[in-house]
Amino acid sequence: MQTEMIRLDPENPGIEGIEKAAGLIKAGELVVFPTETVYGLGASAFDPGAVEKIYRAKGRPQDNPLIVHVSSLKMAAECTRQDLNRYSSILNVLWPGPVTLVFKKSEAIPARVTAGLDSVGLRFPSHPVAMRLIKAAGVPIAAPSANISGRPSPTSEEHVLEDMNGRVGGIILSGDTLFGLESTIVDLSRDKPTLLRPGPVDAERLGELLPGLEIPDFVRVREEYKGEALSPGMKYRHYSPEIPLILIEGSPGAVVSRAGILARRDKSVVLCSQELADYYPVHVKKVVLGSRNDLYAVASGLFKALRDRDNLNYTQIISEPFPETGIGLAIMNRLRKAAWRIDRV
Structure with a gap:
């Protein structure tokens, strides 16, 4: 596959490059794009066929759900059947930013995105390129990290070219990412808020915003997780370098x-x-x-x-x-x- 390279300034991305990348998303193709955490591998979250291409490009296990990226609270509300107004005090602090929140999914989100789960992880990224790409595409973008499954996530242009050149429709080249680790993931779809993956927004801060936040053992120690993968990073070995x-x-x-x-x-x-x-x-x-x-x-x-x-x-x-x-x-x-x-x- 011929991959189109799109270079964009991370702070002031040009409209022409954004529209070119958004056009690929609208056409059902995959686009690699930067976020403030790591580079993501994106497709329209409303297009099961495009989402399936993500799994193939990464070699991703079929039961590993994807995070859906949005560019507004209105777009997020289309993806969940929970009332986001209940969480306005939390959302106003955490979004846009490096936090994924898991809610009950709406019928608009295909089962392929969530690996058959009744919940979906939503993230409103703060990176200017990511925000403008999603807005221009006009749809939520499902996007795991843009690496071959199991490898360390990509934080630079070199990483995404190494893993995704020739596998996707387009790659946005926009320098190094800020945090260098994937987003924090918090489950708000169940009775108690639960930390599923630690990230840039730390557990101490989340505990202040979400009293009673649970931190399961699998977050702090390495153990084999045998249940359903409620979010990326729970069930499979990740981030492995090429030598032990x-x-x-x-x-x-x-x-x-x-x-x-x-x-x-x-x-x-x-x-x-x-x-x-x-x-x-x-x-x-x-x-x-x-x-x-x-x-x-x-x-x-x-x-x-x-x-x-x-x-x-x-x-x-x-x-x-x-x-x-x-x-x-x-x-x-x-x-x-x-x-x-x-x-x-």
Whole structure:
């Protein structure tokens, strides 16, 4: 397939490029587009045939639901049979932004979008390109991350070209994404609000907005989830680099010691914090993701580090743990899902 490249300024996207991409969506084609979290792989949420192309392009499991992106509260209301007015105080704070909210779906959303579930994840992105594309297309856009299933999500132009060139109708090239991790997902379709996936908007803030917010064990620890996948990222291994990733969890001293032992056996890349970088062996390649006091910087570089093609020159990636406060919970959630093995020391 010939993929059309559309370059757009992330802050002031030109109308011609937006209309070109929107035309592809209207014609039932797939378009890769940037959001503030990661790049998405989009199709009209009202077109089951176009949605099916998403699953084929990604190699996505058939029971893994898609998130639907909207450009207004009016558009969101068309996608759910719940009364969004009940949640106005929450929506006014969280949208537009990097938060997906799960509601009971309306009949307008095909079962193919939700993998047969009676609920749908809705997101109102804040990225100017995403907002204008959805508005120009005139329909909600179903979009998972624009990567081959199982791989780390794409946060740069290089990533989407690597995974999606030749698989989709169009790719919008618009620089690096801001947060570098997928959206926070909260289920509001059931009796109690429940965090399904941690992300840029942290659990502490959500707890203030949603008293009684439940945080299931599968969010904080790696365990096999055996129920229905109520949202992306719940049921399958995700974010895996092309060489094995070993996550070491424990105190800083024990982590550095264990990393040194592992690195003596195999040629290693170490993902580390600024604070501990100097303590790792000199013969390993150290990738400093950022300071433990600035976890948003760590998050923004995580997937880029996991996708680095230079990693193929090494045998394994070793990662230290990061504090599970704020966006740190999302960082550790992704590392645990990506890990081939977790060593606790």
